[in-house]
Amino acid sequence: MADIIKAHNLKLPHGFGTRTGGVSTGYTESLNTGYGLGDSDSNVAENRRRFAIACGFDPSRTVWMKQIHSAKVVYTDKVPDEAPECDGLVTDIPGLALCVKTADCAPVLLFDAEAGVIGAVHAGWRGTVAGVCAECIRLMVETGAAARRISAAIGPCIRSCCYEIDEPFEEAVRAAVGSELCGRFVKNGRADIAGLNAELMRLAGVNDIEILPHCTCCEPDRFFSHRFSKGKRGVMGSGICLMKTN
DSSP states (O other): OOOEEOOTTOOSSEEEEOSOSSOOOGGGTTTOOOTTSSSOHHHHHHHHHHHHHHHTOOGGGEEOOBOOSSSOEEEOSSOOSSOOBSSEEEEOOTTOEEEEEESSSEEEEEEETTTTEEEEEEEOHHHHHHTHHHHHHHHHHHTTOOGGGOEEEEOSBOOTTTOBOOHHHHHHHHHHHOHHHHHHHEETTEEOHHHHHHHHHHHTTOOEEEEOOOBTTTOTTTSOOHHHHTTOOOOEEEEEEOOOOO
């Protein structure tokens, strides 16, 4: 069984995956959900199937992205023939699961229960400072959600204990989000990507935000970490799905 982690505030099928419970071997052992990382396509397909089942999704109804470290978010109402190039997905279609791949970046899952609208975001530092979470919230609102009703959960990612950064990184963040936010979440040579995403979502009107406590770099036996493995790794899956209506 795939090992997944649940958020307390998301009352629908969802899960933040780990690296365990799959079929891959070597440096992608074992629940790698990403193609093109040195793993076989058959292994990835089986791992995605196991991940979906563990979360309570229909494996044939999952939408994955070709992530590009951007603030691009798209609405989807079906499983596309090709993975969309974006870093966020929104839907109001029951039974359709939205999925994210990460290995230090922050996976963010969002849900407005009253409107029946969900979102899933891949928030690396570039996407974070470009406003990918706020863009997901904007598109959810356009689809019928209200920001004040949205519950959001930020899954396992690299935390400030391990996320050492340099001065050009800090300058880029300051230029994007301003000195006040940069000073709070990027300081002493370290970055708090989860905290910054949470604050940017609060500024966009979301108040119910849960940050899961795991650091991917601190727990390499349970999570894939790009930084810990120096880039030789698989990726975890995270996903969310509206329940089907009768």
